[in-house]
Amino acid sequence: MAETKIIKTMRDAIIEKIYDQMHCNDRIFFLSADFGAPALDKVRDDFPERFINVGIAEQNLVNVACGLGLEGFIVYAYAITGFLSMRAYEQIRVNLALSCQHRPINVNLVGVGAGVSYDVAGPTHHCLEDISIMRTLPNIVTCSPCDWVTADRFVDFSINHNMPKYIRLDGKPLPNVYSHDCIINWQKGFNSLYKGSDICIVSTGYMTHRSQEIVHEFCEHGENIGLIDVFNLAPDAEALAAEIGRYKKVVTIEEGFKNRGGLDSLILQLINEKRLNVKFANIGFDSRYIFKSGGREVIYQAAGLSKKDMIEVITKSWD
């Protein structure tokens, strides 16, 4: 019998798991840049000594997290993802990426509002650059889960891997893609959700949901296309190359600027390095900001990223 899908935010899943871990691991601190979640109330109430609201101060959020991390604590630093990754970028570079090369630091940057999930808030709250800029930094693991199950599983991974990490979470409640009891292999960093014949989509984050719809649509027309979900942006290159190498055509889909160092760059580099004989296309945002209200679909329409647009790219890009 098929498992019931549960619609849930990634942030509540991750915070509930951290809350559970805080009971048995007194080395965990949770810092927030005055940013909440329903699940966070329990952390604030039950662990007042290990929950710190640093105020609307993302730079200090990362600095304080670094200080705690240097002293051996496991830190979650929680904020809106565009501000966490960009306002505090140099703090991340100096105090996490650089510092951890000599002294271990387990700081986990937990950002909410990946892509255009804060749709109606406008371009200051959209985050289409983060995968690219975080991937540029050495020593930072960049994670982009597609559902609350993957987000939940990040917590065990983060506790056991003593290094800085950045995880970008979608702001909207979404149904699970992975089964409730699924084991997520963070070292491998990707999972093949559908096997296809000629064409394969490689997606990350929210776009894995859109990609699933596209796979189903192709399926209705009798064509099986593959779908690979990348949730660690430094995946096992050998394993991913082997998976992609099974196909003739690969298309990346990401909620980020395309041709700017994001998922598309990761896959292109892999194709190049491993000399894979596959054709490549990429779907993402063109290099301009979108000033549109009305929700995610309206933004997608404005950006030429409707499902119809995407299917057209997947169908016609190869000649």
Add this chain to the structure above:
Amino acid sequence: MNKFQKLEDKTKWVKRELLKLHKLAPESRIASSLSDIEIFVTLYYGGILKYNPQIPLSSERDRFIVSKGHGGVSLFPILADLGYFAKEELRKIGQSDSFLCVIPDTAIPGFETINGSLGHGLGVACGIAVALKRKKSDARVYVLCGDGELNEGAVWEGVMFAAYHKLDNLVFIVDNNQISMLGYQKNILGLEPLDAKFKAFNWEVLTVDGHNFAELDSALTIFKTKDNNKPKALIANTRKGNGIEGLEGHPMSHVMTLKADRIDKILEEYDG
């Protein structure tokens, strides 16, 4: 020999070593490294800091962050003298097999953090101070910050945080040498009244002559005994390029270098 005579002697030696380092690595910020020598000497030889060169990261140590990395070169001879690394390393500064860059980082034994990108030290120290309290440790965290560095907004995020969280195990030393890269701070942003600013943020503040051992020692000793729920700011009024004619107080001293023959001459004068 009284306590301060020993510190005077150490300071003369550090100054000589600093000049030799500058001769080997002219990229080093000599003026910035001259204003904070007495602060370093008081901390390390005056019985203020707890440290263990044999176990640089011992849990009991006081944490000291040299946030104004540019002025950290004068700490190199002190760390070598105390045994954090061999004194021979000082002669290799800037060479291919040396870990001594002109802006210090954690590759150098004895340095707690990455430094030199300004405005990070206080925030990191806040996290360390929270951690030390959580561990119920008696250790303290000290930060050396330049006055120009106070232009960085992130410093003031830390200033607010430290006071709100009552981090009385944190001592923030401002090397108030008045000059940043393009001139006097009073002609750039104007930080005065600096003590009033810290007081307004609910910090404990003392102001001293940053080249006077008795004043430095007295203030830092008072701070060690005052667990009054307030973070501590020590405003050390100093002279950029202290004691070197032409350099001291020059508005462009931050980027000025001393030529090798000038350094030789100064060293001869010191010997004489």
